[in-house]
Amino acid sequence: MxxxxxxxxxxxxxxxxxxxxxxxxxxxxGVMADAEDAxxxxxxxxxxxxxxxxxxxxxxxxxxxxxxxxxxxxxxxQAAERLPKPAVDVGPEHVALVTALGLLDAGQREVVVLHxxxxxxxxxxxxxxxxxxxxVKSRLGRGRARLGELLxxxxxxxxx
Amino acid sequence: xxxxxxxREVGEDLxxxxxxxxxxxxxxxxxxxxxxxxTGALALVAGAAVGIGLTRDDPGPPEPVHDPAPxxxxxxxxxxxxxxxxxxxxxxxxxxxxxxxxxxxxxxxxDLPDGSHVEGDGLYLSSPTFLLKSEIATxxxxxxxxxxxxxxxxxxxxxxxxxxxxxxxxxGLLVEAPRPVTVGGAPGQYLRVRIDPTVDASPCRDGQIxxxxxxxxxxxxxxxxxGDWWVVDAGGRRVVLQGLCDPCEGDPLEFVEEVVRxxxxxxxx
Numbered sequence: 001m002x003x004x005x006x007x008x009x010x011x012x013x014x015x016x017x018x019x020x021x022x023x024x025x026x027x028x029x030g031v032m033a034d035a036e037d038a039x040x041x042x043x044x045x046x047x048x049x050x051x052x053x054x055x056x057x058x059x060x061x062x063x064x065x066x067x068x069x070x071x072x073x074x075x076x077x078q079a080a081e082r083l084p085k086p087a088v089d090v091g092p093e094h095v096a097l098v099t100a101l102g103l104l105d106a107g108q109r110e111v112v113v114l115h116x117x118x119x120x121x122x123x124x125x126x127x128x129x130x131x132x133x134x135x136v137k138s139r140l141g142r143g144r145a146r147l148g149e150l151l152x153x154x155x156x157x158x159x160x
Numbered sequence: 161x162x163x164x165x166x167x168r169e170v171g172e173d174l175x176x177x178x179x180x181x182x183x184x185x186x187x188x189x190x191x192x193x194x195x196x197x198x199t200g201a202l203a204l205v206a207g208a209a210v211g212i213g214l215t216r217d218d219p220g221p222p223e224p225v226h227d228p229a230p231x232x233x234x235x236x237x238x239x240x241x242x243x244x245x246x247x248x249x250x251x252x253x254x255x256x257x258x259x260x261x262x263x264x265x266x267x268x269x270x271d272l273p274d275g276s277h278v279e280g281d282g283l284y285l286s287s288p289t290f291l292l293k294s295e296i297a298t299x300x301x302x303x304x305x306x307x308x309x310x311x312x313x314x315x316x317x318x319x320x321x322x323x324x325x326x327x328x329x330x331x332g333l334l335v336e337a338p339r340p341v342t343v344g345g346a347p348g349q350y351l352r353v354r355i356d357p358t359v360d361a362s363p364c365r366d367g368q369i370x371x372x373x374x375x376x377x378x379x380x381x382x383x384x385x386x387g388d389w390w391v392v393d394a395g396g397r398r399v400v401l402q403g404l405c406d407p408c409e410g411d412p413l414e415f416v417e418e419v420v421r422x423x424x425x426x427x428x429x
Contacts, residue, residue, distance in 0.1 A: 011179045018280035019171030027167060037172070040182060094170055097162050117162045147162060 010050065010059075013042055015059045020118075021067060027113040029071050030102040034072065042067035065128050068154035070111070108143030111136055170187035182314060184365070187376075234259065238269055241278050250277050260285065262296045264429035266397055268344065271422045283377060290403060290416035297323055297376065297391070304370035305379070307332030308363065320393050323400075324349050327389065332359050332369045334383040341390060343401065344424035348392030355383045380405045388413045394425045 018039060025035035042063045046053050049100045056062045101109050110129070114120045122140065231242040239258050244251045257273035260282035261267045276287040285292045295301075303326045305312035316326035328335045335354040338349035353371075361367050361383050369381040371387070381387075384407030392399050401423070403416030 014176065014182070018176040020168070022174055023171040026170070033362045040177065043179075043182050044186045047183055094167050097164075098161075116162065117167065119203055127197050150164060152245055 010043065010053070012045055013059055013063070017063070018043070021060070021064055024064065024113055024118050025067050025071060026102055027098060027117050028068070028110055030098055034071070038070040039063075041070050061124075061128060066131075086099055092111055096151065096154050098123040100154065104143050104146055105139075108139045108146065111139040112143040112147060115140055166321075171320060180395040204304055207213055212364075218402060220405040241282055244348045250279050252277055259394060259426060259428075261428065262294060262399065265427060266296065266394060266399075267426045267428045268294055268399075268401075269426055272419075285419075290419055291405070292412075292416050292419055293379075293402040293404060295377070296395055296398055297400045299361075300374045300375065301372070301398070302374075303327065303330040303372045303398070304332070307359075307369050308361065309365060311370065311375065311378070312354075313373065320391070320398055323398055324351070326352060327353070327372050327391070330372055332356055333371075341392070342401075343390050343392045343420055344394070346392040346394040346399065346425055348390060348399075349393065353385075355381070359383070365421070366372060379404065384408055388416060388420075390420055394426070399425075 011018075020036045021039045022032075025038045028033050029035055029038070044060070045066050046063050053059050053062060101113065104112065111125055114128070116123070116124045122130065122133055122136050125140075126136045127129070129136070163252075172429040177364070183342055210342050210365070233308075235239065237257060241258055241260060242251055242253075253272055253274075253276045255272065255276075257269055258269045258270050259267045260278070262282075270292075272284065272285060272286050273289075276285060283295060285294070299315055299318060300313070301323065302313040302315040305314045307330060315415070316322045324338055328338065328351065332355065334354045336352040338351050341348055341350040354427060355361070355369050359369070366380070368382055371379045372380060373420055375378060381404070385404045386408035388403035392401070401420055401421070403413050405413055
């Protein structure tokens with residue numbers, strides 16, 4: 001009944017993982033404002049469904065899944081259509097990586113980010129996204145290879 | 161190869177919004193969803209709005225479906241509210257008379273139609289035709305410190321008259337003259353509460369006005385809100401029953417009046 005009940009625990013989770021989750025969403029969608037929106041909306045959902053959240057084993061994973069869900073469903077998921085312009089002051093190396101991620105196939109990008117940035121195993125990614133393990137492995141392999149190519153292409157002119 | 165650690169450091173430059181602001185937004189949406197759902201259903205019952213859109217947020221990931229909770233019936237046929245299923249805030253009820261605890265020692269008993277919902281411990285009872293909020297006006301009950309911004313509640317004085325007077329005079333509200341009522345044998349006052357049509361709610365958070373209540377569970381409503389408030393003295397306890405309608409068309413509050421007419425009080429401890 002009390003909107004504050006259970007929210008105090010979430011407060012700790014929020015303080016601990018908000019930035020981490022935003023960076024992960026940013027790497028996937030390419031737009032910092034959208035990433036922050038998605039994570040904030042996920043926490044709002046968590047507050048509203050706090051009883052549900054109390055029953056899950058990994059609340060951060062639950063919130064990340066909700067944030068991804070937000071990105072998937074019309075949350076201006078436009079990284080593939082435009083070059084990202086980070087809202088925060090980030091260095092060129094970050095822009096290069098996020099730009100390259102934005103050029104990946106959306107499915108590959110998500111898996112690559114969850115594996116390399118969120119440090120999730122293939123099995124965890126498969127469970128979170130509801131995909132077969134084999135699909136995650138193939139997307140991860142192709143995505144990693146393509147990302148390497150894109151970053152190499154970007155570095156070549158600067159060394160010329 | 162990719163410098164993932166460097167990307168992680170981007171997060172250090174972020175300034176998260178205050179967690180309390182997310183809590184407020186969540187609470188606001190909960191209230192809006194409850195009230196809009198009931199109001200939308202009321203409009204359909206009245207045949208006034210075919211195809212009306214209910215305000216619903218994206219439900220998020222799919223969640224498990226639970227079987228109905230077992231019914232515990234007391235002597236006299238009154239039922240206890242079932243415990244909500246794990247992870248659920250709302251429980252659907254069969255038709256019957258239910259005991260709804262207000263605290264450890266006082267409860268109301270009320271007839272509810274089939275398909276009614278109870279939320280949490282019974283703070284909200286609803287059906288397609290009404291939304292009833294029942295609570296004891298403890299010493300934390302008060303009026304909005306700022307009816308437009310913020311969530312702070314200023315507790316009113318300890319007496320029954322303090323409470324009625326505070327509700328009547330909260331800025332932002334237009335409250336009709338109270339009239340004496342009896343609910344379940346408990347004497348009290350009935351108040352019809354609207355939003356003052358002269359106030360501009362557009363600069364308020366979500367365009368809504370804060371109602372009197374208890375910090376954490378008080379409601380915020382649109383200018384189209386109409387509320388029925390029964391403030392009664394149940395054996396020395398101040399009890400507030402509210403019928404909420406927002407946005408409100410016609411006179412749908414007749415349904416909640418019928419429910420309140422059937423309320424009785426029960427000492428439980």
